[in-house]
Amino acid sequence: MNLKPTIGMETHVELDTESKMFCSCKVVETDEPNISLCPTCLGLPGALPVPNKKAIEYIVMLSLGANCSITKEGMFHRKNYFYPDLPKNYQISQFDFPVGVEGSLEIVIEDSLHTVAIERVHMEEDTGKSIHLGSGRIDSATSTLLDFNRSGVPLVEVVTKPIISSAKMAVAYIEELRQLVIDLGISKGKLEKGNLRFDANISVAEEGSDELGVKVEIKNMNSLKSLEKAIDYEILRQTKMVQDKESIIQETRHWDENKQVTLSMRTKEGSADYRYFSDPDLPNMVINDEFIEISQNQIKETPEKKRKTLLDTGLSLSDSNYLDKGQRWLYELYLSTVKETGDCKSTFNFLTGELQGQMRKAEISELPQWLNSEKLASLINLFENNEVSFTSAKDILAKLLIEDIDPKSFASDNNLIQSSDNDEIKALVTSIINENQDIVERLENPEDKLVGYLVGQVMKSSKSKVNPGSVKEVLLKELFG
Amino acid sequence: MNRNIPSISKLNNLFLDKELKPSELFEQVYENASFTESILHAHLELFYDEGIENSKKSDERFLKGESLGKLDGIPIAIKDNINVYGYKTTCSSKMLSNYVSPYDATVIGMLKETGSTFTGKTNLDEFAMGSSTENSAYGPTKNPWNPDYVPGGSSGGSAAVVSAGSAVASLGSDTGGSIRQPASFCGVVGFKPTYGTVSRFGLIAFASSLDQIGPITNTVDDARIIFDNIQGYDPKDATSIKPEYTEPKNKKLKIGIIKELMQEGVSEDSQNEVNKVTQLLENSGHEVVETSLPLTEMALSVYYLIAPAECSANLSRFDGVRFGLREPASGSYEMMNKTRAVGFGEEVKKRILLGTYALSAGYFDEYYGRALKVRSKIISDFQKAFDDFDFLISPTTPSPAFKFGEKTENPLEMYLSDLCTIPANLAGLPAISIPTGLSNNNMPLSIQLMGKPCSDYSLLDLAESIEDMVSFNHLPKMTKGDI
Structure with a gap:
């Protein structure tokens, strides 16, 4: 039965x-x-x-x-x-x-x-x-x-x-x-x-x-x-x-x-x-x-209407529903930020993950006045375009939560802009390969976990100023052709 | 009209002409009360201290030429189901023997503005349920015309005080005739205004869709003056209306005699009064024609379903939790049960049970539901009747006042004494009872006039012309000297 x-x-x-x-x-x-x-x-x-x-x-x-x-x-x-x-x-x-x-x-x-x-x-x-x-x-x-x-x-x-x-x-x-x-x-x-x-x-x-x-x-x-x-x-x-x-x-x-x-x-x-x-x-x-x-005429908004608006930005139903049921300011911030970034998923992830997480940790319940969608979009674009590392983006956000800064000038003033210059990366990679011959010899294929280790070493030697994606690309080319 | 107490207008003239002071009038009325109360038991409480103080303030105003109007300095008695701030409102029930109202009813607030003084609170049938005041938990009121007879009810105290001269006028409440029937039994004027014209806020409800506050007075003009000062829209009462009062089209009126209230079950005495008045009306050029309103015969049955149904819910709040009587018990429900068992009298319990039954699942449609349907038919029958007639006339009661105990064993006969008055409550109509003659045993008899909704002032005008024509000038036994 x-x-x-x-x-x-x-x-x-x-x-x-x-x-x-x-x-x-x-x-x-x-x-x-x-x-x-x-x-x-x-x-x-x-x-x-x-x-x-x-x-x-x-x-x-x-x-x-x-x-x-x-x-x-x-x-x-x-x-x-x-x-x-x-x-x-x-x-x-x-x-x-x-x-x-x-x-x-x-x-x-x-x-x-x-x-x-x-x-x-x-x-x-x-x-x-x-x-x-x-x-x-x-x-x-x-x-x-x-x-x-x-x-x-x-x-x-x-x-x-x-x-x-x-x-x-x-x-x-x-x-x-x-x-x-x-x-x-x-x-x-x-x-x-x-x-x-x-x-x-x-x-x-x-x-x-x-x-x-x-x-x-x-x-x-x-x-x-x-x-x-x-x-x-x-x-x-x-x-x-x-x-x-x-x-x-x-x-x-x-x-x-x-x-x-x-x-x-x-x-x-x-x-x-x-x-x-x-x-x-x-x-x-x-x-x-x-x-x-x-x-x-008193009805300005309903969750159904809000959800439709969110879906129209390209978000998935469950992400749309998440923002729909969340705090009003986050919903509005998402909409104005995504307009500038044009990237719904990364905007959603950054706002609901990083921004909300840092605010929770710092026990900030209200967004500082200066932290508008323009600044957030500029920050999101910085790391989405590989201009800063995610770690730097997080640091910039932390700064933004306490101080009115311009993310882009802050990144360049503080030497956070990553290099995507292949010659520079190539030099770094070559030097790391040479320093780690014992590891290079143990590498079997491009999926080996030790590739990640080597990328990390390159990043470390560059003080995180190069783009990890580019590093990996150059490294694999050097190692496996 | 020649009565022991002058009309309100006359009293006002005496005050204005400095021939009488409000405080002197109050003392005189109070003296009358001290003389009559031991026999009549019409007042449950007298407000001497505040009354004399207020009437002295009226003295001052008249002295300075700053009187507040016709009711300034007029001693008025209040039925004890209308809340007066700081005084007990008992509804003649054990349930409220210790209940002091923390607020004024809207009508009380309005009367206070007029400068009138209150003589005190008057006796009634418990929670206004009854037709003789025999249901008062504090003992019955006697009829000033003959203390062996009931004063009617439920506003028996309010009618008796006016009749006996221990107040110039009084407020009563009328759910099925509770102003008009005792007024008739006591030989005074009783007026039930159009439903909604006088606020019910602060009147302890019996049956909300039927209850209406109104005046009991010596003369029709007195009733008009009081009505004038208590009527009007009240934002605290959702059933209150913004009345647009109507006038009849022609001076020569067309008046209908309700056939169903002029047949078996209505005494010859009572019928004769209607015939007498009919003659007088015709003599003065009005047209009086018999008309049939067959559903009036069902009014009593409809009333005894609707009123108990409403009261069964209205009286639920008397539970011992927040105010009033509380019987000791070991738990909340036991306390509520005991309090209600001890606090309510037999008639009240009977009606609560009747109403609870009529509203119960499985019986609702057959009883309460059907009663509502007939009620709306009665309303439309009256509407049709008022297409043809300006006013309707009938006896106020099927017979004059009866003796104590005469009808207590037979509730149906007791209920029948409201036969002629109930239809006006079901239809929300204004209706007035005016004394017109005496029965063989020298008890007063009255006729009732009904008008369409909001014809209150023209109804009073017609009543006044009849009052002039009949010149009822008999006085009850229980009256002290003139003023």
Whole structure:
């Protein structure tokens, strides 16, 4: 029996608005509890919700960015359940008329493109935070502390269709979605801050079967690494159960980061009945063409567009995707630098390898003002044209990171320009051959490792001022004709 | 109108003419309250200290000729489901016996701007659920016309204080008749404005799509003055509207009598009041015709699905976690369960259960979903009716006030006392109850007028002309002397 997994993702995106979803309290990022509250987000009697227009604009942007159709006459629903950090004991959410429906996201796994179908994009409000002391769980806590700063922060939930087929694909999807909200400027997109929180619905079924298996919801995956591990674990667990003819129960499971397993979160009641109904405190949400156009005009960039731009420079899909998902400045620096070098691969390699590496080592997070694409292109051209050695290029870059220099004049002033003068090289080679007769005698063919040794000796005697490629060429000609 | 307390306009003239000081009026009203409260139990709390202080500030303003308008120095009572900063808002529930509001409702903020003073908070059926104030956790309010009778509800306290003269006017809230029915039982004017014209921010919700704050007063003009000062768009209430008030096309009005509210189930007494007023209207040249709105017969059933459904969610926030009653328990859920079991009264629990059931998976379409459909039909039926008629007339209640305990054993009969008032809530219409006569046992009777949305001011005009024509000048037993 061949089993295949099917995964659907539900992702909550915390929007980066000034104020909360239904009141004017500031959205704050702080550990100090309960400092941004009002009667509305605290669910005090008599307080009423008023929708945040900016948040609606943001969710329309996200829906458009995920290629969804926009529901022009939508509404807010109440989702009823009791929990101490849910002040009204219902969450204002959306049910059968979500803002965005039937969309898709293009994602990249290694060197191939895939599409993930999006089922819905809907608006809701976040809950407060509970800290259960003594056990970490509400039913066995000795006491529970509540922080309502997060209560009422606008959340968008993005739900995919059940069509993701592997943990890698799920990770690639989250990476794409994360980049989308960052590029749209609607969320900080920081996983470690909980700006993006995801649950996975996983089932396994026989290959070729039309029906899906029993679905299990996995929660509490706080990083892409834990997402990948949890899905892989759960697929294995379910596959083994099916093979052992055990029945899988529909349930919610918790990813245990310490034990690296998914554990059942026993729920007391059966399946929850949220008793959704249209919120009578809020009029229907009318999103007209004009509003859609305004939101559309706010979209300056999407990862898909960026990736296309990168592909157009000649980069491979995986390199394009790497830059697409990286920091914005690197993406922009690459584009302006490649324009001057005309060499996508060496520019990509130099920026993502050498530049990022040196910055990391030197703990520089921002590029110095003078280190522009013009200087970088000039440096890349220097070593690409064999005018300086790679070692010298690295030294020049190190200098550039701390001082405003011109790479070319710096190279010549410091005697770093390599010679490609064949007579000079020939003289050096001849002298090295003469000095190393014992080695020359042991050489069997041009692929011998000792050729490299001899090249190194020539370089050393020239103090790296000759081009190693030319040295090797001359050396081989001298030795093997 | 000849009543023990002059109208707001008259009082304002007395203040302006320096014949009466606001503080003297406040003292008089307070004295009335001290006399009547021990019997009526209409106020849950009296704000004497702040009231006298504020009325002295009004004295100053009138002395300097800087009065803030017609409501300056007028003592107004507030139903205890409307938040006043720094005071308890109990909703007549054990659940909120210790709850002090940290903010003002929008209407309270607006009234404070007018210079009016508050006499205190008035009794109601718990969370505004009931028609007699018998559901108050703090004991019922008595009817000033006869303390053996209920004052109606849920704004029973607000109606009784105006009737008894322990406030000049009051604010109530009306979800299915909770302003008009007690106003009728207590022989005063009760006005439910168009849904959305008066902000609900700060009114503790019973059923959000039906709740509306409005005035209970001695005269129609008093109701107009209060409405004028509390209406208007509120950015804090998403259901609030920017009203464009309408006027009828002709001076000679066309008024429809709702046939379904003039048949079996509505007492002869109540029907007679409508007939009497019809005669007077015709005498003054208006056209009054019987009309049929068949769906009004379903209004009660629709209401008892929609209102409980909304309240089941609205009352979820009372859980002991952040405010109000908290029953000790060993865990969070046990605490919430116990608190709700102890904090809510029987009627409230009954409606929460009813609403929870109506919204449950598998029952939603059959109950709540169907109720919504009928509601929208009722709305369109009224729209059609208002193509033909300027206003509609009916009794306010099927019968005059009943005695304590008379209907507590039979909830259906209790619910029927809102038969005539519920349709206006379902359709969001403005509706007013005005006293027009007395029953055989000397209890007040009223008629109700309904208008199309935003016809509030013209509805008040018509009500005022009827008020003039009927000159209802009877006084309740429980009234102290004139002012």
